[in-house]
Amino acid sequence: MRLGVVAPGGYGKSAILREVERVYQDAGESVRLVDDAHLLDETRLREVLDADEPRLVVAYRPWPRQRVLAESAGRWRALMPSVFSKEQVKEFLPASAGRAVVDFVHQQTGGVPRFVERLAGISSAEVPADAVAAFRPELDWLDGDLQKFLLAAEAGAGLRLDLLGALLGKDFDEVGEVIEAGRATGLLGQDGTLVPLARRAVAVLSRAERRIAVRQRLAELQLASGGPVLDLVRPLIGTGVGGPGIAAAFEAAAGEAMGADPALAARLLAASASGAPRPEIAARWAAASAMAGDLDAALRLADQVITGPESPHRAAAAEVAAVALAHRGQLARSTELYRWSASSSAGAFAVVGRIGTGHAPEELELPTAPPTSFDGAAALMAQGMRESVAAEPMAALSTLVRASGLLEPVGKAALLPDSPAALAALVALHCGESGVAESVLERAAVARVGGTLMTVRHVVLRAWIAMVRGHLVEAKECLVALKKTGKRLEPRDWLFAVALEIGVARRNSDLATVKRTWEQACEAVLRHPVDLFTFLPLGEFAAAAARLRDEHRLAPHLDAARVLLRELGDPPLWAVPLHWGGLHAAIIAEQTGVAEEHAAALAVHRGRTRYNAIVSDAAESWLDVLAGKVEPDRVEEAARGLHAAGQWWDGARLAGQAAIRTTDRQAMVRLLDCARLLQGRPVGGKKAEAVQVAEVGQLSDREREVAELVVGGMTYKQVGDRLFISAKTVEHHMARIRQRLGCSSRGELLAQLREMVG
Known part of the structure; x- marks a missing residue:
């Protein structure tokens, strides 16, 4: 038998020779074996091949090409070992190795037998250090050009003949020879790329200065040809390389990275700057x-x-x-800088900032923007803000939604003081269109408008929608997720996040959390001057301040908000939510006169929009309910109106408060059912309980006061201090309430009272 075994290094040629030798030895016959024949000089090789050997097996790599081997190829049968299949790889692994480990080993090794053998003992998808270190001997004996080529291949330029030619100082034919030599090592696949395990070894075991020099030269060559350089220079960050060529490559790479990874772009620009x-x-x-x-x-x-x-x-x-x-709440100073900058988009953002800080839009002329998506979106944002203070809320909402849509394709890399989606959501929340607010924020989140900088802004506004709808668990989960990131929130985002925490706690009757968070709320308000876009959190803080009897700390900020509104001519879109928040704060503080003032202010705007009419009707219903005048039809209509406007929790609370104040048992059942329905809770299963509540009659004024404070989280002693009665008297009141409601446990009692008093 005369046999030629030809394959790159690591494909098992030596293993085949050993097996042939064993077979012949077992048969008692002799065979001549020649391994690595490609390394023999021509004279010695010719002597071996011309010898009169009836049994000869020659193993060699396809490179370097030996003329003698090529001439003799027709004198023997050829055997060309190939890479292992996944089934063959599995035979080398422990029996406990799952499919994922088999796939991992096959992918890392490319099926090259020698590399598979190096990972034979692993049972998880990790490459051990000794498997990488085993490459050192075969890398060390390679000549300089081949080492440079492997480093270029590790950098991703293995088939760029133009770059390789300049790197190695060779013409295309000579570069092809080097590539063939690389394939013959077994480190490269047929596509010219390094086998993953080999690529790891080349990166780890090659001398650092040589690897850096190759990447630097490739980056300079690639930049000169106008190609992308990010992948080439990313590993050079922090290595200390310098010079005009690599600095220019860093700058170009930063431009490539800006949209997808601005933090990386910042690091690249830092690396490009010397001094x-x-x-x-x-x-x-x-x-x-x-x-x-x-x-x-x-x-x-x-x-x-x-x-x-x-x-x-x-x-x-x-x-x-x-x-x-x-983003840090300094909207006035931000506006000054935009006006000084004087670009088209800057002029538009200046209009938004001026209106947000209480300056009439007539003082500015909107600059004409060039026809780009970014400048067009900025111009629409300015137009939308103008419309929002000109008693055209739906027109403003439409304009801002269009601005958000215009920015979606390019907004990922847009640097924004505020996103059109956030402004659209605020306007939508201010005019009872929570569905639109949710939709525009979801689209902006998917498109990542504004990148990392706007992410938190969009998250807290979506959580706000969940809160006003009564989805308190969802809103709280958003807050928990923000805290888990460990990142410090910027003042504007922090203001909304703290207001959310207080709002969720207040709606859950969690007075302890309201108290615990109140100091943060006061600090957040101090850090963020009042502007037009902070009215929602101000309303929540006003209610919390009333609950804690600490109104004086918030009073200057509410005064500033009212002044800002007057400067803009009291635009209904922005005035109504502030008065609505003030109404509830006055109700909590039992300041009937102040509540009536807010209700009167809401009535002024009731004819402007459907939402204004809903809120005004609800305010009047609240005042009637507090005065003991409960008209079930009117209350239910007002509550359902609030629900339709996205304020589900407010609507349910109005119906619940009216239920405990009416003397009509049938009306009580009806209003409690309405409250449950608006909360999204089933009514049918609670009917018997509602009838039971109706049968016991109405709570007295003192019992209602005690119940509200206990549900709010106060101890009996704290309730007694508030009402100037003893804790024992409070306990007696609670015992009577429990008896009248027929509750079997304190938990059931609190659940019933929480439903009744909201």
């Missing part, structure tokens, strides 16, 4: 830092450019600072 960055780099670095949520770095870098020598990049730096200050 103090040029104004252009500092401005781009500031923008990348802002997009990544690092507003401290963004402001520091932007200020360097703004206060530095005159340059065309100062306007861009001013816009970055304006964005950062808007």
